[in-house]
Amino acid sequence: MTYCVGLLLDAGMVCLSDTRTNAGLDNIATYRKMFHFEEPGERVITIMTAGSLSVTQTTIARLREAVEDEDASPETSIMKAPTMLKVADIVGAMLAQVRREVDEKLNAMNQGATASMIVAGQRARAMRLFLIYPEGNFIEATEDTPFLQIGEHKYGKPILDRVVRRGTSLADAQKAVLLSMDSTLRSNLSVGMPLDLCVMEKDACRVTQKRRIEAGDEQFRAMSEAWSRALRDRFTQIAI
Amino acid sequence: MTYCVGLLLDAGMVCLSDTRTNAGLDNIATYRKMFHFEEPGERVITIMTAGSLSVTQTTIARLREAVEDEDASPETSIMKAPTMLKVADIVGAMLAQVRREVDEKLNAMNQGATASMIVAGQRARAMRLFLIYPEGNFIEATEDTPFLQIGEHKYGKPILDRVVRRGTSLADAQKAVLLSMDSTLRSNLSVGMPLDLCVMEKDACRVTQKRRIEAGDEQFRAMSEAWSRALRDRFTQIAI
Known part of the structure; x- marks a missing residue:
């Protein structure tokens, strides 16, 4: 499985993804699930993926091909699309098409493949954040x-429900997504380190911070332990 | 949906269930999902249910019938079964049978019904806690x-993972399951108040505490708010 989360705040956008993929519990590997498309100052797009790796890899590869194609147009290339809405549309159409193709192959074996994506970015004035469903439709x-x-x-939703608001600072937002991921890592083996974290500050139109957090990361471990300790301390103090 | 949790501790057992059932989002009702079978000092059994109401109600009704039957035997009545393992066996067999019957009826409409249960109790020396799967098999x-x-x-697993150990006191255990439920209630509409909480102290072989927590319960609200406040306070203080 996978856990990816994207935040759309007044100050910018924050994205976090894990890297674990598995085909059965005995076949575990590390694959990047966060992809950036940038024309600094003009547009920035971050895509995160969940689901069947054969679907997500092919979708991202074809999106890249479409960007690099010499006939690239605003209809086909997410780097030429006039708005983030059009970007979501292109990604959704590509995802749906690849999913159908892979599904057809797998149907022969009575299996299916599915995938979903988060698209976050800014083109011109508006930062926008979309969740693309396997069928290609999306919400914002x-x-x-x-x-x-x-x-x-x-697993990671309760902490987000409690602390994330549009006005949350980018520093607090990073903490929130990391603690949300931490809860998920602790409770579910199919989500695993390393992690990819990125920040896109408002109006910068580029990835302003990018960080890979490896399994042994001292800072992440300290934060995770401080949080566990805080939870246990507070838990003891609360009256029922 | 439903959320039920059972704890098996050195000091006793703690069970908590919600009461919301729904057939679609526009058809919501309140049904008890926690059932007690007691012969104080001799044996205590608490069963919690999740899944299709038609399956769980029929299963519980038939288990009661079997207890009250004048030919009740250790093979059929959970109140005569010699061990908790045998109780889990009887509940599992009954659940699987009812599920098959209901499934057959629903198959005609291309629908299915499923349900699972938690069985907690003490008979003779050992307190035991089982999760019964829809197929009737179980884990302990x-x-x-x-x-x-x-x-x-x-939603409610991270807090349990962090604070519940076999040595946790019954007071802390109640707090843990209530906070676990609170996280679930906040993040998922299909789980709802009122709640049923029970404690079976070790070797009492009876339900030693039973409490229904209604939607407006002042104590629960205060605990939930204190916990939210504590999380937010601590969140602010933690460094990344």
């Missing part, structure tokens, strides 16, 4: 719901 | 894994 983060998740989203 | 809580959950279990 709003003022009321400033975060979107794909994959194993339930 | 152990020293390493002192809690079992059914229904919407993911």
Whole structure:
């Protein structure tokens, strides 16, 4: 499985993904699930993926091909699309098409493949955050719901529900997604380190911070332990 | 949906269930999902249910019938079964049979019904806690894994993973299951108040505490708010 989360805040956007993929519990590997497309100052797009690796890899590869194609047009290339809405549309159409193709192959074996994606970015004035469903349709983060998740989203949702608002600072937002991921890592083996974290500050139109957090990362371990300790301390003090 | 959790501790057992059932989002009702069978001092059994209401109600009704039957035997009545293992066996067989019957009826409409249960209790010396699968097979809580959950279990798992050990006191255990439920209630509409909480102290062989927590319960609200406040406070203080 996978856990990816994207936040759309007044100050910018924050994305976090894990890297574990598995075909059965005995076949575990590390694959990047966060992809950036940038034309600094003009547009920035981060895509995170969950689901069948054969679907997500092919979708990302074809999106790249379309960007590099010499006939690339605003209809086919996410780097030429006039708005983030059009970007979501292109990604959704590509995902749906690849999923159908892979599904047809797998149908012969009575299996199926599915995948979903988070698309976060800024083109011109508006930062926007979309969740693309396997069928290609999508929803968008709003003022009321400033975060979107794909994959194993339930373990890490309570902390986000409690602390993330549109006005949350980028520093607090990074802490929130990391603690959300930490809860997921602890409760579900199919989500695993290393992690990819990125920040896109508002109006920079580029990835302003990018960090890979490896399994032994001292800072992440310290934060995770401090949080566990804080939870246990507070737990002891609360009255029922 | 549903959320039920059972804890097996050195000091006794703690069970908590919600009461929301729904057939679609527009058809919501309140049904008890926690059932007690007691012969104080001799044996105590608490059963919690998740899944299709038609399956769980029929299963519980038939288990009661079997207890009240004048030909009740250790093979058919959970109140005559010699061990908790045999109780789990009887419940599992009954659940599987009812599920098959209901499934057959629903197959005609291309629908299916499923359900699972938690069985907690003490007969003679050993307190035991089982999770019964829809097929009738079951697993048991152990020293390493002192809690079992059914229904919407993911939201409330991180807090249990962090604080529940076999040596946890009954007071802390009640707090842990209530906070686990609180996280679930906040993040998932299909789980709802009121709640049923019970404690079976070790060797009492009866339900030593039973409490229904209604939607407006002042104590629960205060605990939930204190916990939210504590999380937010600590969140602010933790460094990344």
